[in-house]
Amino acid sequence: MTFKGVKLGMLLQLAIGPITLLIVQITATSGITNGLMAVLGVTLADGLFVLGAIWGVGGMINSNEISKRLLSRSGAVIMIGFGSLIVLESLGLSFIPNINIANGGAESAFLKTFIITVANPLTILFWAGVFAAKIIGENMKRADMYYFGFGAVLSTFVVQTCIVFLS
Numbered sequence: 001m002t003f004k005g006v007k008l009g010m011l012l013q014l015a016i017g018p019i020t021l022l023i024v025q026i027t028a029t030s031g032i033t034n035g036l037m038a039v040l041g042v043t044l045a046d047g048l049f050v051l052g053a054i055w056g057v058g059g060m061i062n063s064n065e066i067s068k069r070l071l072s073r074s075g076a077v078i079m080i081g082f083g084s085l086i087v088l089e090s091l092g093l094s095f096i097p098n099i100n101i102a103n104g105g106a107e108s109a110f111l112k113t114f115i116i117t118v119a120n121p122l123t124i125l126f127w128a129g130v131f132a133a134k135i136i137g138e139n140m141k142r143a144d145m146y147y148f149g150f151g152a153v154l155s156t157f158v159v160q161t162c163i164v165f166l167s
Helices: 002-014 018-030 032-055 057-063 065-090 106-118 121-138 142-166
Strands: none
Touching: 002 142, 018 032, 018 106, 018 142, 032 106, 032 121, 032 142, 121 142
């Protein structure tokens, strides 16, 4: 079951998205250590979403239209806020000195990718959908879901780590 999760995760990693480009940028401008911390941030966020999907958080969100709208809007506000901080910090203005997400160190790289990944409400809905399809299609037991999820998150870590070293 872990191998099936790795296969799915690898297919998802082929679609290079904004997080991958962010990891490349962090690595190119701040070094391999910061790039690896960014990978840990996105991997932890994905892992939390996978656990949430396994534990049924996605089902709760899907069943309640108000929760879904609130999550969607708060995610958009967070993304706009972080985008604004990046622009302001590139101009030399820092409103949150402890989390300087444009020029910070390893902690900043970790936080930046973690928060940006967590702020995307579609991620939890995606993982909830994946697990719902797997449970129905393959009659997965709870242990199988954990192995599958571990494989999917492992592929995020492996591919993004390779991206860091290729950068």
